[in-house]
Amino acid sequence: MSSTAPLVWIGTAAIVAAVLQLRRAWALPRRSAVQNGIGWTLMLAGTALALAGDGAWGVAVASLGGMIVAALLLAHAGWTARPGKGRASARKAHMLPEKGEPRQIGRRLLTFLLSVPLAFAASLLVALGARALAGLAGWNDADGNAMALLLLPLLWGILAFWLLMQTHRRAQWAWLAAPAATGLGLIWIGGAL
Amino acid sequence: MTLAFSKDSVQRALSAHAAIGLLASALLYLICLTGSVVVFYQEWQRIEQPGAPEMAAIDPDAVQRAVVAVLATEKGKPATTHLYVHMPVDGLPRTTITTDHQAFHVDADGRIAGPEENAWSEFLLGAHYALNIPGLVGMTIVGIFGVMILALALSGVVAHPRIFRDAFRLRVRDSHGIGLADWHNRLSVWTLPFSLAMALTGAMIGLGVVGAYGLAAAFYKNDVEAAYAPIFGDEAKPDPNPAPLATVAAPLAWIATQHPQVRPTYVILHDPGTRGQHVQIVAEHPRRLIYGETYEFGADGSYHGKVGLSDGHMGQQLAASTYNLHFGNYGGLLVKLAYLLFGLALTVVVATGTSIWLGKRQRRGLREPRLRAGWDGVIWGVPLALTLTFLARIVIGNGAPMIAIFWTLTVAIPLLTMIIRPEPRPKRLLQRLLVAAVVASMAAATAGVVAV
Numbered sequence: 001m002s003s004t005a006p007l008v009w010i011g012t013a014a015i016v017a018a019v020l021q022l023r024r025a026w027a028l029p030r031r032s033a034v035q036n037g038i039g040w041t042l043m044l045a046g047t048a049l050a051l052a053g054d055g056a057w058g059v060a061v062a063s064l065g066g067m068i069v070a071a072l073l074l075a076h077a078g079w080t081a082r083p084g085k086g087r088a089s090a091r092k093a094h095m096l097p098e099k100g101e102p103r104q105i106g107r108r109l110l111t112f113l114l115s116v117p118l119a120f121a122a123s124l125l126v127a128l129g130a131r132a133l134a135g136l137a138g139w140n141d142a143d144g145n146a147m148a149l150l151l152l153p154l155l156w157g158i159l160a161f162w163l164l165m166q167t168h169r170r171a172q173w174a175w176l177a178a179p180a181a182t183g184l185g186l187i188w189i190g191g192a193l
Numbered sequence: 194m195t196l197a198f199s200k201d202s203v204q205r206a207l208s209a210h211a212a213i214g215l216l217a218s219a220l221l222y223l224i225c226l227t228g229s230v231v232v233f234y235q236e237w238q239r240i241e242q243p244g245a246p247e248m249a250a251i252d253p254d255a256v257q258r259a260v261v262a263v264l265a266t267e268k269g270k271p272a273t274t275h276l277y278v279h280m281p282v283d284g285l286p287r288t289t290i291t292t293d294h295q296a297f298h299v300d301a302d303g304r305i306a307g308p309e310e311n312a313w314s315e316f317l318l319g320a321h322y323a324l325n326i327p328g329l330v331g332m333t334i335v336g337i338f339g340v341m342i343l344a345l346a347l348s349g350v351v352a353h354p355r356i357f358r359d360a361f362r363l364r365v366r367d368s369h370g371i372g373l374a375d376w377h378n379r380l381s382v383w384t385l386p387f388s389l390a391m392a393l394t395g396a397m398i399g400l401g402v403v404g405a406y407g408l409a410a411a412f413y414k415n416d417v418e419a420a421y422a423p424i425f426g427d428e429a430k431p432d433p434n435p436a437p438l439a440t441v442a443a444p445l446a447w448i449a450t451q452h453p454q455v456r457p458t459y460v461i462l463h464d465p466g467t468r469g470q471h472v473q474i475v476a477e478h479p480r481r482l483i484y485g486e487t488y489e490f491g492a493d494g495s496y497h498g499k500v501g502l503s504d505g506h507m508g509q510q511l512a513a514s515t516y517n518l519h520f521g522n523y524g525g526l527l528v529k530l531a532y533l534l535f536g537l538a539l540t541v542v543v544a545t546g547t548s549i550w551l552g553k554r555q556r557r558g559l560r561e562p563r564l565r566a567g568w569d570g571v572i573w574g575v576p577l578a579l580t581l582t583f584l585a586r587i588v589i590g591n592g593a594p595m596i597a598i599f600w601t602l603t604v605a606i607p608l609l610t611m612i613i614r615p616e617p618r619p620k621r622l623l624q625r626l627l628v629a630a631v632v633a634s635m636a637a638a639t640a641g642v643v644a645v
Binding site for chain 2: 071082
């Protein structure tokens with residue numbers, strides 16, 4: 001890293017300063033939008049500087065600097081923490097049935113099927129739909145294919161989470177069907193089907 | 194910063210977080226732990242085989258001699274389709290030639306020095322990359338776990354409305370689960386950029402083939418190679434008719450004069466000794482996340498162009514950056530140490546997640562000693578199994594059945610703790626065994642180094 005661009009070092013310093021500022025801001029007795037804003041602005045500015053200095057490599061290096069400083073601050077917080085008398089949470093996660101509760105294995109299995117294999121299928125269709133749309137827009141195949149490969153896991157993760165957040169089964173089906181149909185339509189319009 | 198989610202959303206996010214976390218927990222823990230350790234893949238190889246010849250650089254003519262020498266040992270075997278020369282780099286200053294059948298270290302003069310013996314490093318990489326499952330199935334499964342980390346990160350942030358506001362509180366001396374929850378939440382927040390980057394790049398790598406099959410089915414008449422070709426370049430058509438061996442020295446010399454700022458990491462000779470043979474040189478570009486640029490040459494050493502991973506389409510640069518960003522080999526030892534630290538932090542986050550869930554159940558009056566013992570068996574059993582596998586490599590040698598040893602122990606330890614010794618908790622016993630195994634491994638490895 002001997003010939004690292006100066007902007008990367010300045011960006012790293014800004015991100016480190018952002019972490020320190022956020023620590024100060026979040027420790028205030030009352031929430032301050034200005035103090036929080038300074039922290040986040042420094043974070044954004046640091047990222048932009050590192051990006052301008054050495055591209056994605058610069059951002060990766062600068063963000064590591066911020067995370068290391070945060071780890072040191074945490075280590076200090078842990079080292080100086082005093083024994084407390086607070087009680088830990090016992091709130092239910094509703095993952096397994098408690099004594100006397102019905103097991104609802106069928107319902108749980110269906111939730112798994114919706115959020116894992118079916119969410120994967122829907123995400124794949126959306127990713128391929130986006131690739132078809134990119135083709136229609138005149139993108140190069142390299143850009144379109146890489147975008148599809150990036151979108152597949154990203155959409156799957158988001159969709160799986162979102163499906164588990166729904167309170168009704170019908171909403172889950174709708175959130176699966178809408179993106180899947182859209183993706184399929186785009187693939188068809190793109191001429192791949 | 195307090196995120197404004199409704200109470201109902203927070204509760205549902207907690208349920209989602211617990212559901213995904215528990216579904217993934219043991220294997221996710223294993224993937225994170227092996228991922229942290231495999232950051233030092235190059236260094237492990239040096240520990241495994243300390244006597245292999247090392248060099249800062251190698252002369253192109255010496256590489257040519259080495260290629261000729263290695264191919265000469267393969268007379269009578271089926272012709273190799275790909276010959277790889279690993280060029281000396283800072284993390285692994287060795288020249289190693291790998292064919293379809295064997296791998297040799299060579300010295301700085303291009304003479305064969307002996308077989309490559311890095312079975313532990315390969316086992317470790319295989320455990321992280323594909324849970325040691327051959328073919329594409331294992332990689333795909335690991336990719337799915339990357340997706341799960343993404344979903345866990347999202348649900349975790351929504352399930353804990355004060356997670357950013359409390360980002361600097363760490364009440365390690367609080368009992369009754371507060372300390373454990375603080376470790377989980379703080380490490381999660383501060384490793385969030387790292388975790389998201391690891392999850393997304395890991396999932397892209399793992400699910401890449403599945404995605405490529407989808408692309409091939411939709412746009413390339415089921416030709417998977419054609420789906421990859423716009424990004425990584427396409428394979429030339431083979432012509433099996435015999436021809437004099439291609440020069441690899443000329444392309445290396447060309448790179449040294451035309452692109453002195455880049456560093457060749459691999460020379461790939463396709464279909465050596467045939468009329469279809471051609472040479473690719475993969476070269477690292479300084480201060481870039483891409484694993485390298487691929488420079489293409491004919492059998493006579495003539496330059497045919499480059500694939501464009503360094504300056505081609507954005508998609509090419511993005512795809513070529515996933516590997517280094519995931520494995521942390523883009524900034525020398527400092528970045529590797531940071532990756533080890535954050536990788537272990539992510540491992541702790543996964544481990545404490547299930548422990549927190551078990552603790553909450555215990556506080557609600559549910560007594561589950563076997564479940565608790567089984568999780569102790571995972572948390573301490575997996576690193577114990579990993580250490581004992583390394584010890585077996587050092588003591589037995591390169592041929593030790595490492596996959597069998599590791600997976601037998603990884604499955605047996607939690608099961609045995611659940612069945613035979615759920616109480617008193619096996620945690621302390623397993624911790625002591627782990628310390629003993631680490632000390633024994635270090636002693637054995639040091640003795641191995643000294644013996645050389």
